[in-house]
Amino acid sequence: GAGVSQTPSNKVTEKGKYVELRCDPISGHTALYWYRQSLGQGPEFLIYFQGTGAADDSGLPNDRFFAVRPEGSVSTLKIQRTERGDSAVYLCASSLNQGRGNIQYFGAGTRLSVL
Amino acid sequence: QKEVEQDPGPLSVPEGAIVSLNCTYSNSAFQYFMWYRQYSRKGPELLMYTYSSGNKEDGRFTAQVDKSSKYISLFIRDSQPSDSATYLCASGGYNQGGKLIFGQGTELSVKP
Numbered sequence: 001g002a003g004v005s006q007t008p009s010n011k012v013t014e015k016g017k018y019v020e021l022r023c024d025p026i027s028g029h030t031a032l033y034w035y036r037q038s039l040g041q042g043p044e045f046l047i048y049f050q051g052t053g054a055a056d057d058s059g060l061p062n063d064r065f066f067a068v069r070p071e072g073s074v075s076t077l078k079i080q081r082t083e084r085g086d087s088a089v090y091l092c093a094s095s096l097n098q099g100r101g102n103i104q105y106f107g108a109g110t111r112l113s114v115l
Numbered sequence: 116q117k118e119v120e121q122d123p124g125p126l127s128v129p130e131g132a133i134v135s136l137n138c139t140y141s142n143s144a145f146q147y148f149m150w151y152r153q154y155s156r157k158g159p160e161l162l163m164y165t166y167s168s169g170n171k172e173d174g175r176f177t178a179q180v181d182k183s184s185k186y187i188s189l190f191i192r193d194s195q196p197s198d199s200a201t202y203l204c205a206s207g208g209y210n211q212g213g214k215l216i217f218g219q220g221t222e223l224s225v226k227p
Contacts, residue, residue, distance in 0.1 A: 004158070031213050033213060033214065033215075035217075040123065040219070040220075041219055041220070042119075042121070042203050042205075042217030042218050042219050042220050043159065043203070043215075043217050044217070045214040045215065045216070048212055048213040048214055050213070055212060055213065056212040056213065056214060059214065091158055091159070095213070102147065102207060102213060103149075103161060103164060104161075104213075104215060105161065106151075106158035106159045106160070107158050108156075108157055108158045109158050111156075
C-alpha cells in the first residue's frame with residue numbers, strides 16, 4: 001500500500017491482558033514513530049525508531065510498554081497488563097529520514113479499549 | 116505548561132468565512148512547524164510545514180510563523196464544509212530527535 005498501515009483498527013481487551021499493535025510504514029521510510037492520542041487531545045510521542053534501533057523511547061509511560069522493529073520495517077507496540085487508562089488511539093507515523101525533511105505521515109491508528 | 120498550546124474550540128463558522136487557527140509554543144529549540152488536519156476516526160494528515168518565520172501559502176491555506184513571539188497560525192480562506200475537522204499544530208527541533216510536539220487540536224465546523 002501507499003500509506004502507513006496499522007492493524008487492528010480496533011482492539012477491545014480486558015484489564016490485565018497483553019496486546020500487540022502493528023504498524024507497517026511507507027516503503028523506504030527509515031524513521032518510525034508511535035504516538036498515543038487520548039480523546040480531545042493531540043497525539044503524544046511514545047517512541048521513535050531510526051532503522052531497527054529505538055533512538056528515543058522517552059515517551060513510553062512505564063515498563064508495561066515496549067516496542068520493537070526487528071528488521072527496520074514493520075514495528076509492533078506491545079502493552080503488558082493493560083489498564084483502563086491505556087485506552088486511547090495509538091498512532092504510527094513514518095518519515096523518509098530524521099533530518100530536516102522530517103515530514104511524518106500517519107496511519108489511521110488502532111483504537112484500544114480496555115474494559 | 117505544555118510546550119505547544121492550542122485553543123481547543125470548538126470553532127463554528129459559515130461557509131466562505133476566513134478561519135484563523137492559532138498556537139503558541141514555549142521551547143526556543145523548536146525549528147520546524149507543521150499543521151495537520153484530522154477527520155473523525157482518521158489519522159492526522161499533513162497540510163502545511165515550514166522551517167522559518169514568515170508566511171507560506173498553498174491554495175486556500177496560509178501558514179504563518181513568528182519565532183520572536185513563538186506564535187503559529189493557520190489561515191483558511193473561503194472555508195468549505197469539507198474543511199470541518201480538527202486542526203493540529205505541531206513543532207519539532209533538530210535537538211528533539213524525531214518527535215513532534217502537538218497542540219491539543221482545534222475542532223472546526225464550517226456550516227453550509
